[in-house]
Amino acid sequence: MSDTANLLIELGTEELPPKALDELSAAFCAGVVAGLKQRGIAFDEASAHALQSPRRLAVRMDALALLQPEQKQERRGPALAAALDGAGQPTKALLGFAASNGVAVADLQRLETDKGSCFVFRSVTPGQSTADLLPTIIREALQALPIPRPMHWSDLDYLFVRPAHWLVILLGDQVVPGSVLGLSSDRFSRGHRFHHPEPVRIANPECYVDALRAAQVLVDPVERMARIRTEVAALALANGGGARLDPALLAEVNNLVEWPVAIACTFDRDFLRVPQEALITTMESNQKFFPVFDAEGRLTEHFVGIANIASRDPAQIRQGYERVIRPRFADAQFFFDADLKTPLAAHQAALEQVTYQAKLGSVWDKVGRVSLLAQVVARRLQDAGSNIEIPLVERAVSLSKCDLLTRMVGEFPELQGVMGRTYASAQGEPPAVAAALDEFYRPRFAGDAIASGSVAQALAIAEKLDTLAGLFAIGQKPSGSKDPFSLRRTALGLARTVIEAGLELDLVALIEEAIDHAKRAAVVMQKGHAVAPVLVPRLCPPWGRSLDADAIELYDFILDRLRGYYLEQGIQGELFEAVAVLKPASLLDFDRRLRAVLAFSVLPEAAGLAAANKRIGNILR
Incomplete structure (x- = not known):
């Protein structure tokens, strides 16, 4: 008789949430695998995989050991000096240690360690049957599932994502007896709710997928x-x-x-x-x-x-x-x-009545701040040789939020920007302005392209920078895994736009200006009139001057987003740190320095030159 068998676990339920099903299925399989490993039960890990459909979670794996290995335990007791008195008789400490393990002193052993000798109690417990352990493993795996809102059903005390109706646990061709969520295990699954409502007998784990396919359920x-x-x-x-x-x-x-x-x-x-x-x-x-x-x-x-x-x-x-x-x-x-029938610009006045953030004013207030920043960005791009037209930037900013008040975006919020471009084009706005109304939201998701036109890029940078500066200025910074305003994505989008578009901009100066505008807005919202904002200066040696503490923190936040960006390109973290310590004010300068360091690091002479430079530095200290 073989000492291994294939395993099938299936929990039948009401229809599971489709957007959560993949995560639930993977987590259930991972939980079963973890439970087996924790108990030392051998199985073919490569064969373990999750199966699922809207009405079931299942786990299938091969070559599961039928018996848990012997459980060897070693418990250390008192050191030799504390265990025996001068006459070599057991002390109270040793007697107590033996009693706590339910044995006599004679059953204890000595262990030599680098800290000296001590007494130990060693025991060997026979392994349990895998079949006896499986119900507990399954219950633990289900309890660990990421279920934000579990539910009760019927008059049962159990909680789960949806009511559970059947349970299959097969080890080879044998049913593993057990109870999970109030269900007793057997070998009968269920087919398609309409095509095959009758129970489906599962002879063994190997025929599970085929048996359900015959019952018009594709469980894979x-x-x-x-x-x-x-x-x-x-x-x-x-x-x-x-x-x-x-x-x-x-x-x-x-x-x-x-x-x-x-x-x-x-x-x-x-x-x-x-x-x-x-x-x-x-x-x-x-x-x-x-x-x-x-x-x-x-x-x-x-x-x-x-x-x-x-x-x-x-x-x-x-x-x-x-x-x-x-x-x-x-x-x-x-x-x-x-x-x-309504020009986009006709919605501008109404934006004053739409709250952007209670401490930062209306959406129209935000448009005003973005306009100031976008003009600064555009002028600096002109200084660097760009032919960007500032009047087009100003027009794009003034229309950038108008589509939020259209009926189409009210019904389909995900079309913001898209409808701005569509309506602007239909109403005769310049192509660069119309395109900017859509593109300034880019990148919308990981892997999305950045804004392509210079007007759109200026608007995208100003919009993202105002969002970041505003929320940093009022203390709404991301904390741990919590980022309710998606500021990490916004910061990476800002950095990507500057770097991938090859824009020579002083990010530190832009952050200073954005923080100043945001804090002025916050003061106005708090006191009802304009006064100078309270800035907290902090010396930042790399830039040779003092900056507001929030500005420094925002710069570091943006720079830190680039760590993963470059890691995805195969650039090691130590190379990133070598440049980040310099805190370049220009992200384009940062990118060029990093790629120069990368090019140097792959040279055959790199290691020797770096070591020599380090020695020289140490000598000159």
């Missing part, structure tokens, strides 16, 4: 996603285009279905005159549909929905998908037409 998320990709791509191609498979949408849809079936749908072509970003947002964010594009990247009237059932009448599902999207598109068309 990789297989399920592959089917969605294949079917969506095929239907898009059949309709003369290609689908955009947004990774986040794909992951969410994958966690909404157990038996995915793609359905090709269409909408009225008249809706295509609405900005495609609004239609795409409706399809992807609201309805979880995949839009179809033509060869030139233009949105078509086709889209693909994913059903969780193989219907005998797919036309009914298609009609339902088309019916549910029509009123949302009609709303978007109404908002778009209504917004076009």
